[in-house]
Each structure stands twice: as structure tokens, then as C-alpha cells.
Amino acid sequence: MPPDLWDLHALMFKSRCFEEAVRQVWWQGKISGEMHLGMGEEGIVAGIVSQLQDGDAMALEHRGTPPLLMRGVDPLALLREFMGRPDGLCAGMGGHMHLFAPALLAASSGIVGASGPAAVGFALAGQSQRPGSVALAFFGDGATSQGMLLESMNLAVVWKLPVIFVCKDNAWAITTPAEGAVGGNLRARAEAFGMPAWEVDGRDVTAVWQVAQVALQSARAGNGPAFIWAHCIHLEGHFLGDGLLDMLRRPVYSLQKRGWPMLKSFLRPKGALWGERIASLRQVLSNVAAAQAQTNHHDDPLTFSRRSLKAEDPARLAQLEKDIREKTRQLLASALSEGQPA
Ligand SMILES: Cc1ncc(C[n+]2csc(CCOP(=O)(O)OP(=O)(O)O)c2C)c(N)n1
Numbered sequence: 001m002p003p004d005l006w007d008l009h010a011l012m013f014k015s016r017c018f019e020e021a022v023r024q025v026w027w028q029g030k031i032s033g034e035m036h037l038g039m040g041e042e043g044i045v046a047g048i049v050s051q052l053q054d055g056d057a058m059a060l061e062h063r064g065t066p067p068l069l070m071r072g073v074d075p076l077a078l079l080r081e082f083m084g085r086p087d088g089l090c091a092g093m094g095g096h097m098h099l100f101a102p103a104l105l106a107a108s109s110g111i112v113g114a115s116g117p118a119a120v121g122f123a124l125a126g127q128s129q130r131p132g133s134v135a136l137a138f139f140g141d142g143a144t145s146q147g148m149l150l151e152s153m154n155l156a157v158v159w160k161l162p163v164i165f166v167c168k169d170n171a172w173a174i175t176t177p178a179e180g181a182v183g184g185n186l187r188a189r190a191e192a193f194g195m196p197a198w199e200v201d202g203r204d205v206t207a208v209w210q211v212a213q214v215a216l217q218s219a220r221a222g223n224g225p226a227f228i229w230a231h232c233i234h235l236e237g238h239f240l241g242d243g244l245l246d247m248l249r250r251p252v253y254s255l256q257k258r259g260w261p262m263l264k265s266f267l268r269p270k271g272a273l274w275g276e277r278i279a280s281l282r283q284v285l286s287n288v289a290a291a292q293a294q295t296n297h298h299d300d301p302l303t304f305s306r307r308s309l310k311a312e313d314p315a316r317l318a319q320l321e322k323d324i325r326e327k328t329r330q331l332l333a334s335a336l337s338e339g340q341p342a
Pocket residue numbers: 062063110111112113139140141142143144170172173174238
């Protein structure tokens with residue numbers, strides 16, 4: 001049966017609104033440390049997570065908020081966690097990167113590549129304790145050459161483990177472009193390990209859903225792991241306050257903060273040759289341009305789903321989004337008005 005785009009859009013939009021609220025709280029200084037959002041990845045996450053069943057597991061990386069929300073974690077517990085509160089999902093000790101929802105068999109880690117071994121562990125346990133279940137491993141392109149991830153893929157094939165390896169490829173690992181760090185073709189790599197692999201446009205939630213359906217069926221039937229390579233963008237750059245995006249969004253502030261140190265190092269009497277300095281400066285400018293391309297709303301998965309739904313029933317779409325916005329507003333208000341628990 002084809003997926004219901006209304007349901008998938010609602011999942012994606014809930015996640016988007018929640019992360020917009022998180023962004024607001026972070027800029028207010030009420031969340032300490034870094035904050036990596038999944039804005040731009042929702043098409044990939046919704047297309048896959050919406051098909052999980054009881055007993056399935058998720059091993060997540062530093063962008064764990066959308067999958068956890070879509071799997072049903074209490075958003076208030078998540079927001080409290082990010083704010084470091086003792087009544088948060090992990091008693092305020094995990095922050096946004098190290099989350100654990102035992103009832104949903106979901107765990108995240110900020111160690112790049114660690115979702116591979118964690119998913120293999122989930123799948124190994126699932127094979128004997130929850131036959132027919134699967135484990136997801138979500139990771140970015142920056143993790144694809146990590147030894148532990150490649151070892152996990154190999155082990156999953158050898159032991160025929162029901163793992164779905166999902167690469168959410170935005171073509172960047174912080175400021176390192178994938179073309180300078182990832183050799184070969186990721187689909188061919190996975191196939192070389194002996195697992196079926198698909199490449200899909202992560203902006204298109206329906207396309208992801210369809211590929212994931214085949215991958216999940218295969219893993220549940222005992223055929224071993226599968227690999228999904230999905231392309232996406234990150235609308236907020238690598239993390240909130242991303243320096244490259246900041247140069248575009250707050251040029252005056254950025255010039256004050258970064259312009260003078262950059263000029264000083266550029267003009268230093270000792271150091272690199274002039275040609276190298278100019279090349280470095282050019283590299284920074286081209287990274288800023290690339291960061292802007294990452295935030296192109298034409299590539300937003302919500303723009304994609306909205307286009308189809310608007311054509312079908314604009315009033316229904318407006319109402320759906322209004323309701324979700326209102327619920328998120330109430331959630332945020334209640335989180336911000338709470339005192340610390342005794
Ligand atoms: C083992 C390890 N090395 C380096 C880092 C620092 N680090 C955090 S996020 C990141 C980039 C990850 O890029 P990617 O996997 O493509 O995910 P994205 O942030 O683009 O979603 C790096 C290098 C880390 N957390 N863990």
C-alpha cells in the first residue's frame with residue numbers, strides 16, 4: 001500500500017516545529033553547549049521511522065531529535081533534557097547528543113560512527129529475543145569511512161543481522177566536503193560488503209518510504225542488512241550558530257567577531273606563503289557559499305510534501321499545520337514556565 005502523505009507530512013512538520021522551538025530556546029541561552037538539529041533531514045527520517053514496529057530499535061547519532069520524536073518520545077521530556085533539567089528524558093545528563101529511551105529501544109551517541117556497532121548489538125539481541133525485528137543505524141556521510149562503522153557493516157552481513165544502515169548525506173562533515181573525504185561510491189561500497197543498497201532523494205519522503213519498505217521487508221525476512229543512501233540538506237548548517245551561516249545572517253556581528261582575527265592572521269609578517277594565504281581565504285569564502293546552498297528552501301523536504309498536499313486540499317493543509325503549530329506553542333510555553341523540580 002502506498003504511504004499516506006498527510007501522515008508523513010504531519011510527522012515531519014511536528015518535528016520541524018519542535019526543532020524551531022528548540023532553536024528559540026537555544027538562542028535565548030537556556031540550552032547550553034552545541035545544538036545539532038535535523039531540519040532538512042525529516043524526509044529521510046519520516047520515510048523510515050514511520051514504518052517501525054514494536055520491538056524495532058534505533059541507534060542514532062548527534063541529530064537524534066527527529067527520529068526520537070517521530071518514534072513517540074514525549075517532546076516535553078526531550079525539551080527538558082536539552083535544558084539540563086532533572087526531569088528530562090535522561091535526568092538532564094545526556095543533553096541532545098546522548099539520549100536513551102529504553103522503552104523504545106532507542107539510543108544516541110555523539111561519537112561519529114558509533115551508531116553502527118550499537119545497531120549491530122540491538123540487531124544481535126533482536127535476532128534471538130525479538131525475531132522479525134530490525135535495528136536502524138542513522139549516520140552522516142562523515143561517518144562512512146569510520147572503521148567501526150565499516151566493521152559493523154561487515155559483521156552484520158556475516159551474521160545476517162537485520163540492520164538498516166541509513167546514510168543521511170548532506171555532502172559535508174562540519175566544514176569538510178564529502179568529495180575530499182569520501183572515496184568511491186557509497187552504494188557500491190555497501191554492495192561490495194554483500195548487502196542490497198539504494199540511493200534515494202531524501203527530499204522526497206514518499207521515495208524514501210518506498211525504498212525503506214523493501215529494505216525493511218528484506219531485513220525482517222532474515223536476509224541480513226541493507227543500506228540506504230539518502231541525500232539531504234541541513235537548513236541550520238552543522239549546528240546552531242554555525243560560523244559560516246553566521247557570516248551571511250549576521251554580517252556585522254561576524255565581521256566584528258571574525259573579520260579582525262582573520263585579517264590579522266592574513267597579514268602576519270611570518271607564516272605561510274602569500275599564495276597559500278590567498279587560497280585559504282578563498283576556501284573560507286567558497287565554504288560560506290556552500291553553506292548558503294545547504295539552506296536552500298527549494299531542497300527542503302517540507303517544501304516537497306507541501307506542494308502535493310496544497311494541490312490536493314489547501315484548507316486541510318493549513319488547518320493541519322495550524323494545529324501542530326499551536327500544540328508546539330503550548331508545549332514551549334509550559335516548558336519555559338516550569339520551575340526546577342524539587
Ligand atoms: C569519532 C569522532 N570524531 C570526530 C567528532 C567531531 N564531529 C562531530 S560531528 C562531526 C561531523 C559529522 O559529519 P557527518 O557524519 O557527515 O554528520 P552531519 O553533522 O553532517 O550530520 C565531527 C567530525 C566526533 N564527534 N566523533
